[in-house]
Amino acid sequence: MPALDLEEIATSFAKDGFARLGVLFSDAYLAPLRARADALMLGEIVYPGLFFQHDSDSGRYEDLTHGEGFTGPSLDYRKLEKLELDPLFRAHIEHTSLHPIVRLFIDGPLSIYRAVLFNKSARGGSPLPWHQDGGRFWGVDRDPFLQIWTALDPCGPESGCLEVIPGSHVAGLATPLGGLVPSALAAPREDDGVLLPAEAGEVILVHNHVWHRAGVNRGGRARRTFSVCYMSAHTHCLRRKRAPREFVRVF
Numbered sequence: 001m002p003a004l005d006l007e008e009i010a011t012s013f014a015k016d017g018f019a020r021l022g023v024l025f026s027d028a029y030l031a032p033l034r035a036r037a038d039a040l041m042l043g044e045i046v047y048p049g050l051f052f053q054h055d056s057d058s059g060r061y062e063d064l065t066h067g068e069g070f071t072g073p074s075l076d077y078r079k080l081e082k083l084e085l086d087p088l089f090r091a092h093i094e095h096t097s098l099h100p101i102v103r104l105f106i107d108g109p110l111s112i113y114r115a116v117l118f119n120k121s122a123r124g125g126s127p128l129p130w131h132q133d134g135g136r137f138w139g140v141d142r143d144p145f146l147q148i149w150t151a152l153d154p155c156g157p158e159s160g161c162l163e164v165i166p167g168s169h170v171a172g173l174a175t176p177l178g179g180l181v182p183s184a185l186a187a188p189r190e191d192d193g194v195l196l197p198a199e200a201g202e203v204i205l206v207h208n209h210v211w212h213r214a215g216v217n218r219g220g221r222a223r224r225t226f227s228v229c230y231m232s233a234h235t236h237c238l239r240r241k242r243a244p245r246e247f248v249r250v251f
Contacts, residue, residue, distance in 0.1 A: 004101070006100065010105070013205050015167065016164075016167055017207040018164050018204055018205060018207065020203075021202070021204065022202060022203070023203075029201070034152050036088045041077045043072070050083075051080065052079070052080055054071055054077050055121065055123075055125055075222065078125055079119070081114055081117075082114075083115040084115045084248050089115060089226065092150070093228050106146065109232070109233035109234070110232070111250060112231065119223070119224050120222070124216050124217050128213050129181070130211045132169075132210070134173060134178045134209055135177050135178020136176055137179045144230070145207055145208045145209065146207070146208070147207075147227050148205060149225060150202070151204075151225050154198075154223075155197060155223055156219065158217075160215040161215075162195075162206070162225075163212060163214065165189055166192075168189075168209070168211040173209060189211070235247065
């Protein structure tokens with residue numbers, strides 16, 4: 001595992017809203033995670049409470065359905081959340097190599113907002129428009145800001161790699177709600193995006209407020225990435241219509 005320059009990482013993250021850490025995990029390490037991701041999507045392993053969202057048949061983001069959960073065995077799910085329920089993914093969340101990275105930014109007890117697999121199947125998947133991860137939509141008393149993103153497969157431009165607008169986090173949220181950036185604001189910045197192709201095992205830090213998106217997978221093979229949003233364990237859920245969420249402590 002390469003030695004990491006923590007000062008350079010912190011500087012890049014503050015300036016650009018992302019920081020590349022290089023390849024931290026070997027293919028031998030990643031293979032069980034890829035196999036487990038497929039087993040979960042195929043229903044071979046089941047955890048009550050695991051969140052699923054299937055890709056739309058049309059391949060359009062606007063046609064995605066919500067609230068359906070697991071709809072049967074398929075490798076075309078676009079998103080699986082609550083992967084802290086699975087021992088293999090939980091071990092990655094708390095990997096010793098990631099702890100000093102998280103500690104670089106967050107003091108005190110730690111928890112996670114979410115641990116999510118983003119899957120673009122060999123069929124292509126759907127594009128993810130410019131968005132920010134925060135705001136009222138996330139329903140917490142303070143916005144988390146640190147996501148650690150790991151490529152489980154090679155993730156190049158042809159397979160819908162991550163794209164960011166460097167420095168866009170500095171201005172904060174585009175809207176108080178958060179989530180998708182309105183098209184009227186996004187259109188003038190289309191040419192500002194920077195592609196972040198990644199090798200399998202490569203790790204990238206992503207600021208929640210940096211504008212980011214991902215395209216369609218045209219590579220002919222599955223493109224799976226795993227993103228964990230770390231935060232202070234003092235963060236509280238604000239929702240009132242249902243019981244407030246309780247966030248999982250880590251490390």
